[in-house]
Amino acid sequence: MTATPPPPPASAPSSRTRPDPDAVDAPVPLRRLVPLSAQHVLAMIAAPVSTVFLVAGTLDMPPGATASLLSAVLLLCGAGALLQSLGVWRIGGRLPFVMLPGGAATALFLQIAQEHGAPTAAGAVLLAAALLLAVLPLYARVVRLFPPLVMGVTVLLIGIAMIRVAARLVTGPDGTGEPRAVLLAALTVAATVAAYVFLRGVWRQTSVLIGMAAGTAAAVATGLGAFTPAAGSGFALPALLPFGAPRFDVVAALPLLVFSLTTLAEITGQTVLNSETVGRTPDPARDVPRVARADALVSLAGGLFGTSVMVTSAENIGIGRLTGVRSRFVTAGAGALLVALGLATPVSRALAGIPEAVVGGSALVVYAVIAVMGVEMLRRADLSGTGSGTLTASIALAVGLLPLLAPDLYAGFPGWARTILGSGVVAGTVTAVLLGALLPRGARPGPLPVAPARE
Numbered sequence: 001m002t003a004t005p006p007p008p009p010a011s012a013p014s015s016r017t018r019p020d021p022d023a024v025d026a027p028v029p030l031r032r033l034v035p036l037s038a039q040h041v042l043a044m045i046a047a048p049v050s051t052v053f054l055v056a057g058t059l060d061m062p063p064g065a066t067a068s069l070l071s072a073v074l075l076l077c078g079a080g081a082l083l084q085s086l087g088v089w090r091i092g093g094r095l096p097f098v099m100l101p102g103g104a105a106t107a108l109f110l111q112i113a114q115e116h117g118a119p120t121a122a123g124a125v126l127l128a129a130a131l132l133l134a135v136l137p138l139y140a141r142v143v144r145l146f147p148p149l150v151m152g153v154t155v156l157l158i159g160i161a162m163i164r165v166a167a168r169l170v171t172g173p174d175g176t177g178e179p180r181a182v183l184l185a186a187l188t189v190a191a192t193v194a195a196y197v198f199l200r201g202v203w204r205q206t207s208v209l210i211g212m213a214a215g216t217a218a219a220v221a222t223g224l225g226a227f228t229p230a231a232g233s234g235f236a237l238p239a240l241l242p243f244g245a246p247r248f249d250v251v252a253a254l255p256l257l258v259f260s261l262t263t264l265a266e267i268t269g270q271t272v273l274n275s276e277t278v279g280r281t282p283d284p285a286r287d288v289p290r291v292a293r294a295d296a297l298v299s300l301a302g303g304l305f306g307t308s309v310m311v312t313s314a315e316n317i318g319i320g321r322l323t324g325v326r327s328r329f330v331t332a333g334a335g336a337l338l339v340a341l342g343l344a345t346p347v348s349r350a351l352a353g354i355p356e357a358v359v360g361g362s363a364l365v366v367y368a369v370i371a372v373m374g375v376e377m378l379r380r381a382d383l384s385g386t387g388s389g390t391l392t393a394s395i396a397l398a399v400g401l402l403p404l405l406a407p408d409l410y411a412g413f414p415g416w417a418r419t420i421l422g423s424g425v426v427a428g429t430v431t432a433v434l435l436g437a438l439l440p441r442g443a444r445p446g447p448l449p450v451a452p453a454r455e
Contacts, residue, residue, distance in 0.1 A: 023326045024278040037333030048073045051101045053359035057169045067349040072238035072305035078338030080298040085332035093291040095274045096331040102311035107162035108255040109308035116252040123246035124253035125303035128260040132296040146265040150432040152377030157400040157428045159371025169360030181357040184224040188215030188361030215358035225355030242306040278326040388439035400428020
């Protein structure tokens with residue numbers, strides 16, 4: 001009888017808990033690279049598609065312009081994945097990352113576009129990307145301003161504001177929705193939920209895209225909507241400066257400028273998580289600025305092609321865990337596939353024909369998830385009720401929700417004040433940062449006042 005070898009000592013983690021640190025740099029044979037890369041594309045394609053249609057629907061863009069914007073977003077997603085995965089000089093983390101148009105950034109982009117015009121929104125993207133590049137030498141100091149408490153308040157306010165914007169895609173600008181549009185949006189949401197509940201693996205990760213496909217099919221089959229692809233064929237480059245020359249207004253751009261600073265905290269967490277997943281020892285001081293530089297450069301290009309801020313995403317890490325393949329060349333292959341899709345005009349023009357109510361239904365799901373992410377971030381903060389965290393979050397959320405609940409509250413204020421205070425995201429985030437700095441973490445102001453219960 002063979003003796004059972006003793007287990008490894010606790011101080012030496014096994015290969016199951018610590019992946020091979022060289023796996024991230026290992027090349028993958030082409031016969032395996034293509035299907036593995038396609039799997040990553042399927043897992044992330046819903047985000048750029050739904051984001052583009054949300055922008056197009058909110059800004060009343062014609063089908064041809066929508067198709068061009070989708071081509072631009074897919075090209076930038078592919079270029080970003082290639083840059084982050086392969087790295088050039090000190091740009092790109094050389095980790096298996098993909099890049100997406102930020103959902104929260106899209107909400108702020110649309111807010112600026114609706115209040116100040118699309119050219120100002122495009123200029124705000126360029127300013128936000130430039131600010132991110134400028135603050136990287138001060139990375140260690142800036143990131144401390146955005147602990148989980150501040151990030152949670154910011155993301156929650158963004159999600160709530162975006163749900164309101166997405167609802168307008170269903171109801172129309174006047175806020176009064178036709179029953180068939182509401183029904184079509186509800187069918188899209190139901191199909192998304194069903195796909196998420198009953199499917200597994202990569203198909204579950206594409207539940208939003210499946211919901212959009214099912215909603216479009218239901219629209220055509222029942223007459224609740226129409227599928228009208230834009231005209232065009234072959235391969236083409238997206239239009240440069242689709243909204244005209246960018247306009248630069250620092251005050252109007254404040255929502256995206258604040259967001260660009262908050263992304264440093266998110267990039268830090270994603271970079272550490274991705275490094276640990278592939279077995280590389282995390283080194284935020286070295287890797288986070290590299291990842292942020294790639295984000296900023298791709299966002300600069302995005303501002304020229306009409307997109308919002310582009311952000312690195314770690315959502316595909318789960319695929320690496322499922323397949324056991326942690327090579328950065330797989331996500332680089334996904335980037336190459338996305339570039340090909342962006343150049344394929346028939347694909348983008350066909351997708352541009354999805355009914356607006358279907359896009360609205362999918363957007364409601366996507367941005368409700370963003371709001372829940374904010375709640376999850378707040379759970380990581382100290383909200384015990386005895387420290388300053390509860391007071392900070394409460395006041396910051398109140399300040400941030402006021403512009404949504406009472407849109408005319410600041411109507412009598414000067415223009416610059418309306419821009420700052422009228423943006424719930426900016427007002428709430430700045431309040432959280434200031435209170436977080438003024439109230440010591442160990443402060444114990446006592447329990448918040450509670451109204452007596454009614455009989």
